[in-house]
Amino acid sequence: MRITCPICGTRDRREFYYQGAAEALHRPDPEAGEDAWDAYLHLRDNPAGRTQDLWYHEAGCGCWLVVDRDTVTHEIYGATLVEARHAD
């Protein structure tokens, strides 16, 4: 499995740390209530198909990436910097 880091180029999977679904980017307000926090931290769409998840280029540039990929075929459509998304 190979992922194209926007900073470093295409690298083997073993350089990356995987965290989980990209919804971790949307941290609820502290007062959002227990449903929101439960959903944020625990509940997952867990799609069989296209998904966006978070990878960290730990043995590379240290950037967190949102990787757009398919959980059934393992096809990877692309990766963007977590930081850049926020700038949008």
Add this chain to the structure above:
Amino acid sequence: MRIEGRGRIDRTREVKFLFDGVVRAGHPGDTLASALMASGQMLMGRSFKYHRPRGVLTAGSEEPNALVITGHGGRAEPNRRATMVEIHDGLEARSQNRWPSLDFDILSLNDRFAPFLGAGFYYKTFMGPGKTWEKLFEPLIRGAAGLGALSGAPNAETYEKAWAFCDVLVIGGGPAGLMAALSAARAGADVILCEEDRDFGGRLLAEDEQVGGQPGADWAAALAAELAGMDNVRLMPRTTVTGAYDQGTYGALERSGQHLAEPGDLPRECFWRIVAKRAVLCAGALERHIAFRDNDRPGVMMAGALRAYLNRWGTVPGRQVAVFGNNDDAHRTARDMAAAGLEVVALVDSRHEAENLAGDVPFYPGWQVTRAHGGSALEAISLRAPDGGERRLAVQALGVSGGWNPTLHLTCHQGAKPLWDDRIAAFVPPEGAVPGLTSAGAARGSFSTAACLREGAEVGAEAAGALGYATTPAALPEAEDAPYRLRRLWAVEGKGRAWLDFQNDVTVKDVKQAAQENFRSVEHMKRYTTQGMATDQGKTSSVAALAILADVTGRAIPETGTTTFRPPYTPVAIAAMGAGGEGPGFAPRRLTTSHAASAARRAPMIEAGLWYRPSYFPQKGERDWQVACDREVRMVRNSVGICDVSTLGKIELQGPDVGRFLDFVYTNTFSTLKPGRVRYGLMLREDGFVMDDGTTARLDDNRWVMTTTTAAAGQVMRHLDWVHQALMPQLDLRFASVTEQWAQFAVAGPKSRELLDGLLDAPLGDFPFMACGPVSIGGIDARLFRISFSGEEAYEIAVPARYGASLFHELVKRAEALGGGPYGMEALNVLRIEKGHITHAEIHGRTTAFDCGFERMVSAQKDCIGKTMAARPGLTGPEREQMVGLRPVDGLGRLTAGAFLFNEGDPADRIHAQGYTTSACHSPTLGLPLALGFLRNGRARHGERVRMVDHLRGVETLCEVTDPVAYDPEGGRLRD
């Protein structure tokens, strides 16, 4: 026997080797199988279950029968296919799965009991009372099962792993692969061509046919030589591509030095990770058998293999040869045998309409072979005429062809199912199933040499073209272009047992019985009968078994489905894929700058993650670690001790927003910290549990340095990157790990100040507890922190790592002059337990700030990571186990870590457990055992008694519950 004038072996030289202790001879170019056959040894193995005598069936890696052990001790390798072992001087091979000998194998008695040992028999019996399964039946089965034996000695040979990258990977170096490589390479693509065999040419090596006006094998050799001369081509013979993984990554096993008597520096095997932009599968096809009674007798072989032994190695099992097939290709075997002067007693073609393509040989169209006769060698075959008449013919060899199956395995490694092609009655690759991989030639069901050449050239050019290389079609040499005609025949009707999976002894009857018991799914049939689960993974048998299952269940083959193709294509040694992991190679070793000095003092090293840290520093006359540890603890409490703390994670942060950032990652407030000061901080995970703790120093307005625990350094760095990039990208700061850049030492004890005053270039002056600042040592800029893990007045001094070794030396020398010295992890642990300081023994991932007594460190004034979830009902309250200190009520008795706590009088079981211990030590300072632990509602129970029970170590001690801080609870010693 050898046939003069045939074969591509070097008859001018002889190679001597041992088989079952007897010296045999062959020639360079021989495999073990061809050399044994030439020397008259057709019996080469025993089957798995019935221990039936078996000869070689194939001429390739799919061989299920002729499996041997080579070498001894750490070089012994079981289950090697004799068809793939190149003989060399000194080779020592032994037959396996037999006792006492290959010729006479006691367990061949199993064959007599075959009616009771059919498919799945073991699920229905051996359910004896009590432990009879474990004690009686299972050991018997285990002893009889298995194939070769490992020697028990650790692997003694070198294996390697390597990476390779290319534009186009060509898998298979037969006519299609060679043309594919040529087309891609001429276009300018960077090409790797992997070929499982030692020579390029594929089937051309085994056939008597012309390509481009010369013998096919010569044509292949010439083309391989041309490719070898191109800068953009890497030829990898003896390399099997084993798996197709994601994004164009392929696994490949190169048998680098295995074939050599003296491999020199070459590893035995090298496992390659090949990353290819495009790949072309030209892996050819595998011939399949036809099941008939006793079709497993040594001498019954695949027709193509029989031909290969003749044409490539100049050997056959005997003079009288027959061929049985359902397709035109089988005729070539009869033709070549006759041309070589052998007696072809019958060419049996199950097709009534078949024409004889083999010339002047006895031809039996519409006939079938019904039985093979003989024991450990084939003696005769029975034929049945279309009208039912029988005939028996004496033969020593029978070539059987049930048709050919494209070698499509890699195209299905990513989960796709192959497609059934009625035209060739075989599965063909699902194109596009592995992104970037296309197939050509026999691997996609085009069996003539001309078609292989053409498709290879096309696909090679396509692959290069897709990468932007300009391609011109390569000229195709003239070659055989015969049509491939067959009429399907999987099994011959009749009595007796007809073998499908030779190694696992699965017969047609077994498949039918499985269906009868409603194991109708192909996966059920496979698992119930073990069909296709042997070392060859059903390469020669699965399609026939599937067809028979389809037949008895009244379904078509595509509807019946296939089992899944999975890596590796052929078995790969653990030592190859695990190369580099042996011994210390499994993980990096991280050494501190004081490592050599500690080792010189004979300090035993213990592992802390990947780091090595000294356990204690033994002195003469100390009988065990406890004595040394007690001394080191007293040394710190009474004078001064030195400890290398460089393994703790160090992260330097810079920027105007560091304070705000730290406020969010720590539970407590850091933005108020003044330059020149240090603060202890607690970090939570977002789920509210403690992640890590440590101190952070503010060196100046914009520059901070954080310490983490040794264990969590990587996790904290990742976490900080996450919080900054994902949650707070607007903050203006940058940070980097500087763990490797700084060597840091604790100087702890009442004489620490005295030591420093002598060491530093300038007197320290006012430097209170939790102060930090720049200092100078011998002109070197250093950082000083007044922090304490031991509870004594203590400092940590950090210098650039290149000065670490000399600073350690200097510190120890000065400490010893003051009655102190270095201390290790054992003493460090005792010192911190006495002080009730937590480590990852306490913050083990299931404890909260509340549990540890730090709830007041969670600031109410601000949000932080983990704060919301830490407020969940389950994470606080009296039901939680809270950190306490424990000591024996009488001051004696043992305390151990990992024990459980119970109320006095309660039974020591799960229901009554009140908590557990996490750390324990003997405290030389207080003269009694101490422990830390977690006790239900523990903070409210100081002064109570609980029973500590350690079932495993047989310890039970009545304890008093105390505050975790056993030593200097007011903290006066670290402030003065």
Add this chain to the structure above:
Amino acid sequence: MRFSGLRVLREGLTGNKGWVPHWRDPEPKSEYDIVIIGGGGHGLATAYYLAREHGLTNIAVLEKGYLGGGNVGRNTTIVRANYFLPGNSEFYSHSLKLWEGLEHELNYNVMHSQRGLINLFHSDGQRDAFARRGNAMINQGDDAILLDREGVREHLPYLNFDSGRFPIHGGLYHPRGGTARHDAVAWGYARGADSRGVDLIQNCEVTGIDTEGGRVTGVQTTRGAIKAKKVGIVVAGRSGQVAAMAGMRLPIESHVLQAFVTEGLKPCIDHVVSFGMGHFYISQSDKGGLVFGGDLDMYASYAQRGNLPLTEHVMEAAMTLMPMIGKAKVRRSWGGIMDMTPDGSPIIDRTGIEGLYIDCGWCYGGFKAVPGSGFAFAHLIAQDRPHDSAARFRLDRFRDGVGLMDEEGTGAQHNLH
């Protein structure tokens, strides 16, 4: 048909013509009392215990592929009861007790073999953590023995004690741990359930869950609609998709776990051995193959296959721990879909929809749980209250944080357990 040695003899003498189907292939009826979605180990065991323990037989098990085709047929076959947190302790203890009589219970040789399991430790800290585990096992009434280095050597003399990267300090020995023949467990339960009247329906994929007024009324399938008073979802890695049909979102992320088997070898590894520093565990099957595995590939996946980084890591661990198996050749690798929860422990609970129950979240420990899970899930469905052994496997524990069972201590990140 009752299986026995005598029966094997008799059938053998008469040409093995008398064997009958292990189970029927009935057409689905239009209505059942209970529909179990998922014909894997857990689903089949649930159906079996519903019939056996609760006398309920108007039941269908709906399987989209073939029976036992999921994780019960693609695991490393380890059976153990060595958990240490309340909830897991009592559950796995109960499950192991069910295993211990399973051959006779099912009249099917599942080859449960208590060969002993040894978890190796490599530091004092690990030793103490294992001591806590072992003491918890004994608190629960199970067996555990703390071995020092020499104790380990007596059992496993072939390990690399001296020059490995992480020297072996000792091990936690669980004599009642062992292995079983994975497929046979599914088939044994299937046969037992079928013989009690349960309809096992293969090639029947559930495509919808019907509810009315907050109550489940049946399911839609590729073989038509089936009404049911109660529906149990027990589909492991596919839990997310099936639960979504009922509008639920689960605390589950599906991951791939690889496993490996070598060619057959004469007996060389008697125990189940687990190497914590390398995430490596191994045993030898009765057929002689070394069966081993490691950690997750660590990315969400439904592909049932993995990649080389993890494969190589597992092999490297094997080489540092037991270099004597270096020459064994890996014959096959495979992958399963693991339903990972935020604390690494399972869920057996009611849902927000009346009559709809769920059994999921087995992470990669589901095989040994098959009897216990089937037993507890059957109890829940039949009685509408949890069985004591699984009362802590609540679906909403993550929300309130009460009774989390995070054995690894790695927190609410699904793949870290």
